[in-house]
Amino acid sequence: MTLRLINRGFYARDTAAVARDLLGKRLVRRIGGTEVAAMITEAEAYKHREDPASHAHNGMTERNRAMFGEVGRAYVYFTYGMHYCVNAVARGGRSEAGAVLIRAARPLSGKDVMIKNRGTGDAGDARGISDGPAKLAQAMGIGRRQYGADLTRRADGLFVTEGPGIPDAVVHTSTRVGISKAVGKRWNFSIRV
DNA sequence: AATCGGATCGTCT
DNA sequence: GACGATCCGATTG
Numbered sequence: 629m630t631l632r633l634i635n636r637g638f639y640a641r642d643t644a645a646v647a648r649d650l651l652g653k654r655l656v657r658r659i660g661g662t663e664v665a666a667m668i669t670e671a672e673a674y675k676h677r678e679d680p681a682s683h684a685h686n687g688m689t690e691r692n693r694a695m696f697g698e699v700g701r702a703y704v705y706f707t708y709g710m711h712y713c714v715n716a717v718a719r720g721g722r723s724e725a726g727a728v729l730i731r732a733a734r735p736l737s738g739k740d741v742m743i744k745n746r747g748t749g750d751a752g753d754a755r756g757i758s759d760g761p762a763k764l765a766q767a768m769g770i771g772r773r774q775y776g777a778d779l780t781r782r783a784d785g786l787f788v789t790e791g792p793g794i795p796d797a798v799v800h801t802s803t804r805v806g807i808s809k810a811v812g813k814r815w816n817f818s819i820r821v
Numbered sequence: 822a823a824t825c826g827g828a829t830c831g832t833c834t
Numbered sequence: 835g836a837c838g839a840t841c842c843g844a845t846t847g
Contacts, residue, residue, distance in 0.1 A: 689833075707839070832837095
């Protein structure tokens with residue numbers, strides 16, 4: 629079964645809506661011959677001026693410029709001196725910047741590669757290898773070189789494909805994780821795996 | 822089970 | 835010069 633790529637129009641909508649709809653989709657990473665895939669289970673939205681918690685809140689800088697660029701591309705950032713995290717650039721209406729942080733995903737294929745990429749001794753539990761934004765990025769071999777990767781094409785080795793539809797009844801809406809500003813906005817979406 | 826501190830450095834003030 | 839859109843191992847209860 630060939631899984632269709634998600635087209636760019638999908639990302640040209642309200643960032644929170646995109647975060648919600650990214651649940652169930654497949655994040656795929658092709659490294660050489662092997663393909664690593666995981667189903668997105670948690671994602672959260674970050675917007676622009678109206679969102680003090682967003683990297684884009686204070687305007688465009690060298691780091692966050694992807695958030696202002698073409699939707700459907702990857703915004704990868706480095707933080708805490710040791711971690712990378714992946715976002716899908718998304719915004720709708722007249723918004724100038726926005727991205728969806730992919731916080732967790734359920735491993736589907738290439739689990740052995742993911743475990744190897746992680747390096748830590750969590751070989752036993754297939755779930756724990758990608759249940760956090762930095763763990764996911766590390767497991768899927770995502771770093772600086774994926775900054776700006778086009779998620780709507782296979783060419784850059786990092787893309788998003790169709791997945792099972794997730795009914796509203798199963799989606800849990802919550803507050804965002806790890807932030808200290810705009811704490812009240814409920815832009816975190818997840819499904820229990 | 823819950824909490825705490827250390828790791829570690831790019832980015833912005 | 836301070837502080838993270840985090841993770842992990844150790845410690846405590």
